[in-house]
Amino acid sequence: LAKTTQPISMDSYEGQEVNITCxxxxxxxNDYITWYQQFPSQGPxxxxxxxxxxxxxxxxxxxxxxxxxxxxxxxxxxxxSDTAVYYCLVGVSxxxxxxxxxxxxxxxxx
Amino acid sequence: xxxxxxxxxxxxxxxxxxxxxxxxxxxxxxxxxxxxQALGQGPQFIFQYYREEExxxxxxxxxxxxxxxxxxxxxxxxxxxxxxxxxxxxxxxxSGSGWNEQFFxxxxxxxxx
Numbered sequence: 001l002a003k004t005t006q007p008i009s010m011d012s013y014e015g016q017e018v019n020i021t022c023x024x025x026x027x028x029x030n031d032y033i034t035w036y037q038q039f040p041s042q043g044p045x046x047x048x049x050x051x052x053x054x055x056x057x058x059x060x061x062x063x064x065x066x067x068x069x070x071x072x073x074x075x076x077x078x079x080x081s082d083t084a085v086y087y088c089l090v091g092v093s094x095x096x097x098x099x100x101x102x103x104x105x106x107x108x109x110x
Numbered sequence: 111x112x113x114x115x116x117x118x119x120x121x122x123x124x125x126x127x128x129x130x131x132x133x134x135x136x137x138x139x140x141x142x143x144x145x146x147q148a149l150g151q152g153p154q155f156i157f158q159y160y161r162e163e164e165x166x167x168x169x170x171x172x173x174x175x176x177x178x179x180x181x182x183x184x185x186x187x188x189x190x191x192x193x194x195x196x197x198x199x200x201x202x203x204x205s206g207s208g209w210n211e212q213f214f215x216x217x218x219x220x221x222x223x
Contacts, residue, residue, distance in 0.1 A: 041198070041216070041217070041219075042214075042216055042217070043114070043200045043201075043202065043214025043215050043216055043217055044153065044200075044214050045214065046211045046212070046213075049211070085152075087152055098143070098145075098153070098155055098202075098212065099154075099155065100145075100152030100153045100154070101152050102150075102151060102152055103152050
C-alpha cells in the first residue's frame with residue numbers, strides 16, 4: 001500500500017471547518033483514497049472514499065487534485081462530537097489489507 | 111440490521127496463556143478481518159477470512175490463528191501470550207473479499223500481565 005503522511009494533531013473550535021491533508025506521493029493508478037474516523041475505545045468507522053476530483057456525502061467532502069499525490073478531508077461546521085482520530089488510507093479495491101498509520105487527532109473545543 | 115459484535119469486552123491474561131476472541135459479523139457479510147491496535151497507534155492487519163478460508167495475513171507470527179464458521183462468525187486465537195500482545199483487538203466485516211468498506215466492531219481490550 002502507498003505510504004501516507006498526515007499531521008499528528010489539529011485543534012479547532014465548534015462551528016469551524018476542519019481540513020486534514022494527507023500526502024501520498026507514491027499513489028498508484030488503481031489506488032483509491034479512503035478516510036476512517038475512530039473514537040476512543042471504538043472501532044474505526046468509514047467516512048468517505050474517492051478516486052479523483054471531489055466526493056461529498058452527508059458527513060464530509062474529499063478533495064483530490066489532478067496529480068492525486070495528496071487529498072484533503074473537509075469536515076464542515078465541526079462539533080465537540082467530531083473529536084476523534086482520522087485515518088487516511090490508500091490502496092487498491094481488491095487489496096484486503098487495510099494499513100492504518102498513526103492518524104490525525106482532531107480536537108474540537110467549545 | 112445487527113452490527114459487528116465482539117466478545118468479551120475486556121480480558122486479562124498472564125504471559126504464556128492462550129486466549130480466544132470472538133466476532134459476529136454484520137448480517138449479509140461473508141468476510142471478517144482482524145486487527146491489533148496498540149495504544150496510540152493505528153490498527154494493524156492480522157488476517158482476513160473469506161467464506162471460511164484465510165484470505166491473507168499480515169506480519170504476525172503463527173501463534174496468531176483464526177477460524178471462520180459457516181455463519182461467518184470468527185475467532186482469533188493467540189497462543190503463548192506475550193506482554194506486547196496487550197492491545198485492542200478489532201474485528202471488521204465486509205461483503206466480498208478485497209477492500210470493500212469494512213464495518214468494525216467495538217473491539218476486545220486484552221491485557222497481558
